[in-house]
Amino acid sequence: MVTRGTTNPNRLRRVDNWIVETCGDALRAAADPLVVDLGYGATPVTAVELRARLAANVRADVRVAGLEIDPVRVAAAQPAADPPGLTFLRGGFELAGLRPALVRAFNVLRQYDEGEVADAWRTMTAGLAPGGLLVEGTCDELGRLGAWVLLDDTGPRTLTLAAKLTTLSSPGQLAERLPKALIHHNVPGERVHDLLRALDDGWNAAAGYAPFGPRQRWLRTVTTVREAGWPVLDGPRRWRHGELTVPWHTVHPT
Template sequence: MTARATARPVGTVTRGTTNPNRLRRMDRWIAAVHGAELRRAADPVAVDLGYGAAPWTAVELLGRLRAVAPRTRVVGVEIEPARVAAAVPYEREGLTFRHGGFEVPVPGRPQLIRAANVLRQYDEGEVAAVWRRLCARLAPADPATGARGGLLVEGTCDEIGRRHVWVALGPEGPRTVTFATRLASLDRPSDLAERLPKALIHRNVPGEPVHAFLRDFDRAWAAAAPYAAYGARQRWMRAVGDLAVDWPVTDGPARWRQGEVTVRWAALAPRG
């Protein structure tokens, strides 16, 4: 194998579809749950992996993370060279763009890798290997300080960011799954099924945990119908509260009010 072939970015070009504010739900969740890790890191680097045809998501990520961790630097990584060239004029202090793929060509170990709408085009069987590769690039945990290490956030959303589902992974592997939505546009929770990440979207069938979860969520939503008189937020919070009786929900009302719910990965992981 030649040196040139060895240096070739790992992965394939995505469609590149992007819109301003598309990833706002994911960003605000990252800022809330991972802000402390970014603040305590000596060199907090966040990677926007596969940002697409325009650099909006990387620009927005910098602003949202710096609101909670002012020293954070963001590196946008794209496998299509023309997209990198188009993004370079948007570079500023704390924001750079690089050509690359799943090898994540940044020095050291980043505190965050965000890969939104990147794995959608891959086969389900390829996901685990990509996850392992990306998790191996994360900053390691440090038991001496209590640091949990870096975070990989991988998921899928619709074109304008109303519905989004993502998996959060640490250096050790997958931790949680988060469902997030604009509540005013929601008919029932299982509407989010079409935005399940690649690891789960083909598992929304009877006998799989994610199917049972969405079924129970729809039932809790239906039972909470009387709360709709107080608004969709109150109905969602009541439904999630009921759901948490039988499912390992890891967050609380402060996040539920945002139209979110986070569940342990082990409860939704595919069987077989």
């Protein structure tokens, strides 16, 4: 399916920065530092940015291949190509036969039916190099709200929620950007609903921290959620960026 292709510069900077921090070691250890940006959209800007961020912060010899199933988009992206570091090819979930160490698939599955997600995940992870990782998720048009799943060849491992804290009115806003596998499960009785409810409750309880800025309020919120028993991963170093990561089993649809 050809996606809408909406994109903006820096739209994916939150997930890119998370990839640098969380997936950087796997990419450094890869025999072939090949990364696929699947479904980069109508313009190649997010693929260009991904290549620049990974080259500057992970390894200089990283290669990014932008894949689109629309040949018109592939042709339009060619002026931005800088081989071998940045190329653009036609391909979909089968990854054009490549064996990447990392795949970023953002704002792609959102336009598919939920029943198609598991097959798409399996197809993409089957194409990974040994030890490879898939980051699949969605964000709003300006990249202020986002959520993504980290997967390997065994399946989903974690869910990350991320927000620009200076524009966040409440954590419940993140519900509209849940990945396709979860967005229809934000209802009472589902684990992801419980998580978002816990975040909203923690945010409200941390209202007294608001005078110290949204970052301090978010840090207190995440701490409260963790103290309530949610197995929040990472630590304040990542939380201060407006992130929260939990193991997948804690939000898996029932």
